[in-house]
Amino acid sequence: MPESTASPFLRAAGLTKRFGGFHALRDVDIEVRERAIHAVIGPNGAGKTTLFNLLSGVMAPDSGEIAFLDRPLGRLRPHRRAALGIARTFQNIRLFGHMTVLENVMLGEHWRIYPSLWRSFVKASLHRPLGEAREETEMRRRALETLEFVGLADRRHVMATDLPYGEQRLLELGRALAMEPRLLLLDEPAAGMNIRETEDLDALICKVRDRGVTVVLVEHDMNLVMGISDRITVLNFGDKIAEGSPSEVQLNPAVIEAYLGEEGTL
């Protein structure tokens, strides 16, 4: 791993988010280095998914700043962040169920091919009225490549909801990868997967990183987290309680205390 350069890849400072009187996140700072696999862990209700919602723009923070590639994101809407190269998956899978696997991935390519709605309208209506736009063919080709990468190519015509759970997770990953993101936020990608699937996922995430994508990972499977993460941030009840390499975090007394009573150990 290259050591931290002058300007961090992703930096969030003082992030706070309240729901009523409940602090989902309180004054959290986080820095993610480029091409790292950075895990965010913590017991249930620690604020991990809220952090992802703030980073992807689905929610606005009550206070705090997020800068991506030195650019303050402010209140930029999610699709603009997507255009900057931020992609995410969802803990409670949010695939487009009425679309096929292939179409889900093709949607991931949307913004790259058609940044302008008017151009896409013109393409859809006027360009070669009885055939298919060249971009469409190109998108299909690239989507197939992406599906091959995550290992779902032979399932491309299946409706997304007809996939088994583990494959739905893979499809979410594939759909996000189709956006060719620079930063990929994975929200519990291994949830519901069996051991073999998790091992494959482990390898896949490393392959993603090797393609030059920075990965931020929320995950409960500690074997996975400890095995592949370069750096780990630990949240507990909205506070950041520890940060460091896997071995540092594992020995941190605050972390051990936070996890006491949780099923599983570090």
Next chain:
Amino acid sequence: MFDEYLRSVLIFAGIHVIAAYSFYVPFKTGQISLGQAGFMGVGAYAAGIVTAKLGLPFPLGLLAGGVAAGLVGVGVGFPALRIRGIYLLLLTLGFAEIVQVIILTWDYTGGAQGFQNIPFLENALVWIYAIVAVLIVFFARLERSSLGRAMDAVHEDEMAAEVMGVDVVRVKLFAFGLGAFIAGLAGALFAHYSTYVDSVTFNILIGVEILMFVLVGGGFSYWGPLFGAMFLSLLPEFLRALRDPMELIPVSWTENAPWNRVYEVVYEFLDFENEKRLIVYGLVLVVMMILRPQGLITRNTMRPFRFVQRRMHDA
């Protein structure tokens, strides 16, 4: 080519198809509008002003009708962004009612007397089916385009679509505006075929009927609006046409009781002028929703027809 009656039936069916597509576009992004009749009204009056008041040719009127309705549509689309479901249904219903009141009170276009002497469009049938053909080609292409997929994605899950890079606000506004534009075309065509429109012409029941065309036909396939509007527009005519074979039954078979009575009842039942026919229409709707709530046509229905094309692209 056709007798006058059949021609007018086909013309109205065609206008229904166009109106159904006007509902289909916003529905593709998950927006349900009961106000498409209101946009038809805007289109009809705008087109009527251009042709009847300004004396300009019909194509300009048609364009004006579409554009005027489209602009109003974008205007209604903005508030529509903030609400969904039953609230949106009520918003669009309120919009249609307001259009009705404005039509009723606007003296320039005749107010309560209605807008009279709109020039008659000679080849309405050709115009209408040409537009239907253009719409079908457009929606077929939209179905296989990035924009179409983005619209479907917004319908299914706005948050996921936005995170995937879809500009949800613009896609929804665009869909609402385009739907209103198409409704405006339908209104303009209607006005120039019937040569007279008033505030009741585009009442909210018309809006309800348009919604029905699409949901009965199936709102998740671009064939749905076409089939739904055609099916529901022509169903009464089919029922009526059943009388012709009945008349071929030899009188000797039906002259005795109870057959003469049965014959009379059935014959009368299939009569076009009879409200009993509409009762059947209503019952068909109820039964359809019980047996096939997803509509007649779904994406799966059309899937086999795409087989060849898929083979081509898979190579």
Next chain:
Amino acid sequence: MLGQQLINGLMLGASYSLVAIGYTLIFGVLRLLHFAHGEVFMVGAFIGLHVVLWFAFANIYVAIAGAMVVTALLGWIVARFAVQPVDKGYPLAPLISTIGVTIVLQNLAINIFGGEQVAFPETIEQILYRIGPLTISSVQIFILAVALLSMAALWLFIDRTRMGRAIRATSESHETAALLGVDVNRVVVVTFVVASALAGIAGVLDGVKNSAITPHMGLEVAVKALVVMLLGGLGNVPGAMVAGILLGMVEILTASYLGTSVRDFFTFVILILLLLYRPTGLFGTRTIESG
């Protein structure tokens, strides 16, 4: 003048309230927009009329009772055969189904009763009472009394009976209600029956008030009652009661000071502003509560 208008508004509003309560109950329990509810109201009016015409002994109370029985039965039929068999997985399908019912009912009525306006005979002797500057007729007092009594009865039903509690529980959540041992399907049917009976009463009262009814009277009331439902807050029964009377008064006032065409305009502008700035209605949305 103003006081007189407010009394007229109260009359108009009372029938909006009765219809809107039905909408609200059904929406509360099923999250369904019962499109045919206005037609149930119309059927109630015609049944009331024909009870009065057919039976020599019939007075207005018998007419109301007759209308209630028939519309309650109609509510049962609609619930059992047009709403419950429709798959809930398609949120718009039950709506379309009730649109189908609307078409059936309206055309049945045209078929049986004719498409024209028919006179509703005078069933209550007109006596005018003067209270200071105000004039109140016996008819108005009757309408108001019946409407308020019906609402009070409904309140007792929702608040005090087992079935009322079951309806409240079901409007919170079907699953929870079922876990508590509530027969949800029965609750749905009962809700339709009660809501339809209320609409039936409102229909007869409308006939008494306007002295004339038509098979087309359902739609306008249905649309206005929808506005009332929203004004009162979705699923909020007391809200619907108050909002109905409020809308009635606003309509009468705008009609008398600004003209009838402005009245409807005003109503729907209120609707749109509400949707945009206060979609929960004036009194907040809630699951059905007794008040």
